[in-house]
Amino acid sequence: MKTNYLLPHTYKIWGWILLILGVFSGIFLIIIEYETNILTVPVIAIYSDPFIGEAGFFEIIENSILDELASIAIIVGGLIVGFSKEKIEDEFIYKLRKDSLVWAIIFNYFVLIFSIVFIYDLTFFHVLVYNMFTPLLFFIIRFNFLKLKSRSHEE
C-alpha cells in the first residue's frame, strides 16, 4: 500500500517516547496549576497583552517554556505515533486509520458540545486546553483499540 504522508515504522517508538514525556509534563503542569519558573527564558511574542503593563507587538518577554515544550511534545509525538507506518502496512490498516480519524473528530466534537453546554467559568478554560490535544489522543486510542480488536479474533 503506497501512501505519501506516512513516516517509516521505526519512527513510531520515538513518537511514543515524545508523547509520553509530553503527557507526563502536561499532567505535572496541571497539578501545579501552570505556576512554574522552570526553564524561564526570553521569547519573542508576536503579540503580548500582560495583566500588568502595556500590550505590544513583537516584544521580547520572559516566559517559562515548560508548557510550550509539553504541548509541542504531545502534538509532534502524537502525529508521529498516528502517522507512522505499521510493521505491515496494508489497505486494511489504512482503512482502520481513516475510520479512527473520522470517529475521533466526531467523538471529540460531541464531547466539546457537551462541555460547552454543561461546563462554565474557569473550568471551561481547562476544557479548551485539553481540546488542543483530544482529537489526536482519541484518534490514537481508537486506532490502537481497533488494531487490537482485529488481532484478537483468531481463526
Next chain:
Amino acid sequence: MKNSIKVQRAIHDMTQADLAEKIGVSRQTINAMEKNKYVPSTVLSLKIAKLFKKPVEDIFFLEDND
C-alpha cells in the same frame, strides 16, 4: 460482499499467515476478509484470485444487499 477465501485456503492447505505472506498483507487483513468485516480493494481481490488460479467471481460474490 461474501468470499470463499477460507475454502480456497483449505483446498490449498494454507494458513491465514501463509496467505497473508504470499500476497503481502497482514494476517489480520485475511482474517477480517474471511469474517466479511472488510471488503478488499480490486487490486487485492485480483491478487488473491491469481494466487488461487481462479476467476475473481469464483472467490468473491455479491450479496443481495450490495
